[in-house]
Amino acid sequence: MTTPTPASAATPSAVTKGLEGVIAAHTRLSDVRGDIGQLIYCGYDIDELAGKVSYEEVVHLLHHNHLPNATELAQFKAVLAGYREIPQGVIDLITKLPKDCPPMHALRTGVSALGCYDTVADDDTMDAQRRKAQRLIAQIPVVMAYFHRSRQGLPLVHPDATLGEAANFLWMVDGEKPSAEKESTMDMCYVLHADHGMNASTFSARVTIATLSDMYSAITTAIGTLKGPLHGGANEGVIKMLQEIGSLDKVDAFIEESLAQKRKIMGIGHRVYKVLDPRAPHLKRMAQILSAKLGDPKWIQMSERIAGLMLEKKGLHANVDFYSATVYFSLGIPTDLFTPIFAIARTSGWTAHVLEQLADNRLIRPQSVYTGPVGLKVVPIAQR
Numbered sequence: 001m002t003t004p005t006p007a008s009a010a011t012p013s014a015v016t017k018g019l020e021g022v023i024a025a026h027t028r029l030s031d032v033r034g035d036i037g038q039l040i041y042c043g044y045d046i047d048e049l050a051g052k053v054s055y056e057e058v059v060h061l062l063h064h065n066h067l068p069n070a071t072e073l074a075q076f077k078a079v080l081a082g083y084r085e086i087p088q089g090v091i092d093l094i095t096k097l098p099k100d101c102p103p104m105h106a107l108r109t110g111v112s113a114l115g116c117y118d119t120v121a122d123d124d125t126m127d128a129q130r131r132k133a134q135r136l137i138a139q140i141p142v143v144m145a146y147f148h149r150s151r152q153g154l155p156l157v158h159p160d161a162t163l164g165e166a167a168n169f170l171w172m173v174d175g176e177k178p179s180a181e182k183e184s185t186m187d188m189c190y191v192l193h194a195d196h197g198m199n200a201s202t203f204s205a206r207v208t209i210a211t212l213s214d215m216y217s218a219i220t221t222a223i224g225t226l227k228g229p230l231h232g233g234a235n236e237g238v239i240k241m242l243q244e245i246g247s248l249d250k251v252d253a254f255i256e257e258s259l260a261q262k263r264k265i266m267g268i269g270h271r272v273y274k275v276l277d278p279r280a281p282h283l284k285r286m287a288q289i290l291s292a293k294l295g296d297p298k299w300i301q302m303s304e305r306i307a308g309l310m311l312e313k314k315g316l317h318a319n320v321d322f323y324s325a326t327v328y329f330s331l332g333i334p335t336d337l338f339t340p341i342f343a344i345a346r347t348s349g350w351t352a353h354v355l356e357q358l359a360d361n362r363l364i365r366p367q368s369v370y371t372g373p374v375g376l377k378v379v380p381i382a383q384r
Contacts (some may be wrong), residue, residue: 015369020271024198024364025206029062029352032197034272039279041195042066050282055165055190055345056080059137062195062352063130077164083138084159084168086146087117094143095150103147103340104227108220110143111136115216122214129358132215133351140219140347141165144340145172166190169344173337182331185286186341189324192279193342195349197272201225201232205350206357210364215354222350226343229266235338237266238325242302251305259313267322268310276317283323290330299326 016022031040039046042061049058053067060068060076068076090113097106114136115121120128142159149156149172157172166187170178178186196202205222209215226232245254258265270277284300291300303326307318328338 019366024203025357027198027353027356028065029349029356030195030197032272034270034274037273037275037278039196046192046278046282050188050191050279053191055187055194055348058191058194059165059348062348063133063355078161079134080138080165081159081161081163081168083135084142084161086114086139086142089117090114090143091146091156094147095156097147097151099151101147101151103144103336104223104233104343106147107140107144107340107343108223108227110147111140111216111223112220114139114143115214115220118216121216124212124358126355126358129215129355133355136215136219136351137347138165141169141344142172144337144344145169148173148334148337149175169341173333185290185327185331188282188286189327189341190345192282192320193324193345195346195352199231200228201346202350202353206353207364209354209357210361212361215351218354219347219350222346223343226346227339232339232342232346234266234319235321235325235328235342236335238303238322239329239335239338241266242299242325245302248298248301248305251302252309255306255309255313265306265310265316267319267325268307268314269316270319273317273319277319279320280318280323283320283327284318287323287326287330290327294330296330299329 028042030042031038033040041049041058042065044061044067053061054073056077057067057073059080060066060072090110093113094106094110097109118132118135121132123129146156154175157175159168160171163171163177164183164187166189167178167183170182170186201222204225205218208221209218229237245251255265257263284303287300287303291297303318303322307322310316310318324342325338328341329335333341
């Protein structure tokens with residue numbers, strides 16, 4: 001066997017596993033400063049936005065590079081609300097999926113189907129791309145809500161144009177208008193999840209659109225990437241972990257055993273943040289409020305104990321998934337809808353990145369360093 005000699009300029013010493021630290025694009029959209037625990041959207045610190053602006057304002061910021069005034073916001077909300085209706089063929093498809101189909105599978109399929117019914121899906125003018133982006137932001141929550149109602153055997157609840165994005169989704173899922181507190185909680189979750197630098201799903205969307213594929217393919221790619229438990233799927237894992245532990249008095253033993261067996265503690269640590277995830281305190285505060293009002297504080301108590309132990313023993317902080325799981329659970333949202341809600345919010349960022357990629361596109365095509373053999377000779381099949 002002959003040792004390979006890489007043909008490209010890349011060498012093994014230049015390879016960064018997982019592309020860590022590799023700069024893949026210039027972007028005006030968001031910046032994740034992991035060393036100091038800061039997240040910026042178009043110049044605004046997340047602490048400046050959370051609790052002060054609505055999700056629709058953040059979508060406008062990402063897509064138009066400025067926060068809207070009152071007139072612009074009203075117009076933008078009307079545009080999104082006007083795009084919520086989805087084709088009957090897509091409704092038929094998602095309501096006929098198996099009842100035990102995982103929601104992220106249904107969402108991925110539904111978004112792909114939306115592209116099949118869009119007669120201008122391959123129109124590559126920027127105006128058409130922007131309209132497709134807005135439609136997806138409006139329609140992805142509808143797809144998920146229809147699937148969820150259908151799998152429960154419940155009648156579909158249709159969009160209400162008078163409601164904002166967060167309230168409309170809750171209305172379509174629950175069949176009742178959300179309280180102001182529930183709406184504001186979901187809206188803030190949307191704001192906190194709207195964008196996050198060059199994360200795995202955003203990168204995958206940019207890779208897809210960089211081939212000059214279509215918007216629907218790019219967002220379908222992103223959904224498939226987000227589904228993984230090392231990305232968006234982590235929030236489901238947090239609740240499953242808390243349910244496995246069961247009570248506050250069992251937390252310490254669970255953590256000790258998990259660390260001894262080198263089991264991953266879901267929602268703890270982050271690939272980029274070396275200090276506290278700046279989104280986590282906002283979600284922790286909401287989780288504390290909701291837990292107190294619902295009269296079942298054990299979930300947040302367990303979470304706080306786990307976070308304290310992991311910081312003490314491993315120097316690792318809780319991330320956005322850790323507390324968002326408790327927030328969603330306290331709102332009565334089924335566990336397997338946690339990641340789809342992440343996707344709903346992140347569609348604003350994904351589509352903004354797709355538009356940004358198209359505005360100054362270059363095919364994303366990294367190299368690899370070959371580590372296999374060379375010089376092998378074919379042995380006749382009778383002699384193998």
